Amino acid sequence: MHRTNLFLYSDIADTVRFASEIEFETEFDGFENSSEIDVAVEMAFVDWVLWEELVLRGGVILVPLGRINVNHDGPVRELTERPLVSTYVIPTTLSEAGVGGHGAFRIGGELDLAWEAYAVNGFNILSADGELSAPITRRELILREGRTSLGGDVNDGVASTGRIGLEWSEHLAAGGSWHVGTYDERGDNLLSIFAGDFAAAWGPFALEGEIAVADFQRDLFARAMGVPDVFWGYSIQGSVSGMPKVLRRAVPYLFDRDGRSFTIALRFDWVDLDGDRGEVIEPGINFRPTPDTVFKFSWRFTPNSFGLRGVPGTEHFDDEGFVFSLSTYF
Numbered sequence: 001m002h003r004t005n006l007f008l009y010s011d012i013a014d015t016v017r018f019a020s021e022i023e024f025e026t027e028f029d030g031f032e033n034s035s036e037i038d039v040a041v042e043m044a045f046v047d048w049v050l051w052e053e054l055v056l057r058g059g060v061i062l063v064p065l066g067r068i069n070v071n072h073d074g075p076v077r078e079l080t081e082r083p084l085v086s087t088y089v090i091p092t093t094l095s096e097a098g099v100g101g102h103g104a105f106r107i108g109g110e111l112d113l114a115w116e117a118y119a120v121n122g123f124n125i126l127s128a129d130g131e132l133s134a135p136i137t138r139r140e141l142i143l144r145e146g147r148t149s150l151g152g153d154v155n156d157g158v159a160s161t162g163r164i165g166l167e168w169s170e171h172l173a174a175g176g177s178w179h180v181g182t183y184d185e186r187g188d189n190l191l192s193i194f195a196g197d198f199a200a201a202w203g204p205f206a207l208e209g210e211i212a213v214a215d216f217q218r219d220l221f222a223r224a225m226g227v228p229d230v231f232w233g234y235s236i237q238g239s240v241s242g243m244p245k246v247l248r249r250a251v252p253y254l255f256d257r258d259g260r261s262f263t264i265a266l267r268f269d270w271v272d273l274d275g276d277r278g279e280v281i282e283p284g285i286n287f288r289p290t291p292d293t294v295f296k297f298s299w300r301f302t303p304n305s306f307g308l309r310g311v312p313g314t315e316h317f318d319d320e321g322f323v324f325s326l327s328t329y330f
Helices: 085-089 136-145 220-225 245-250
Strands: 003-013 016-029 034-051 054-062 095-108 113-118 158-166 174-182 190-202 205-216 230-242 261-273 277-288 293-304 320-329
Touching: 003 095, 034 095, 085 136, 085 205, 085 230, 085 261, 113 174, 136 277, 158 245
Parallel strands: none
Antiparallel strands: 003 016, 016 034, 034 054, 054 095, 095 113, 113 158, 158 174, 174 190, 190 205, 205 230, 230 261, 261 277, 277 293, 293 320
8 A cells, every 4th residue: 555645625715725635655665574654745735816827826836847746646647656757857746835826828729728837945955065865876866855845945046847738629738847946055056857748649549758857057066976967768658448349248247337448558668867777668457447446457677777787786776577556536
């Protein structure tokens, strides 16, 4: 049981609303055969709706960096694990205290433009005394471990984040996003993360992908402490959904019902984390007894993994094998 999330929502007034997500996540240590439960506020914000095109927002915000970070719930994903690029380059789930706005425009026909922009605290990767957010031997975790506390900023700088997206009907969506700000306690070095994403659907077929690059500005001090240069990666996933007629006819009680479907999916992930490469090929199949409940089965192949294969203690990423999970809204 990896996580349980509780969503809370309230319309405080006609133009004011509150939304929150509380996450209970189990961290399991396979070597120690132990686990602990972390409780975190994943989002908690107040919206003040001025117009549909301009909504002011403040609080704990799911950073709109890429598509998956703000749309990562298990029931809407076809495969269990998140893509590598959305784990190590975009450290999903990335939440930050911030303030800004969002809105949407109809710009013609069935074409909509949506935007979000916020001022946030930024990352905390390098302290003034040279301590990194992750050990130098585990640099792939430097962005994940560098996510800031909700309690305050690490320096005097303010980071900027946002996303601009286009949606055409229900068939095609694409967007570009950014997160730019200083990442060290001294406030001398800039971290710039840029991402692009798309999703297309037509009938039973769907295709989606994400690409991101994280560029670390490094002065002499940051270089000496082992701050990496560039992280980047991408993922692409195709899927087809439906219910075979043979199953509808053979077992109508189980399969000939509205909302029940099978999905076959295939995803390719690739990242280059300052020269340390990871790669995953993952075919899978899932079954939805309802649109909001899904049983997922997949097999992960890892042609490339972080570290050195065959050298004990150096291989940081090696989760090849069978994966099963169950996700639902309730």
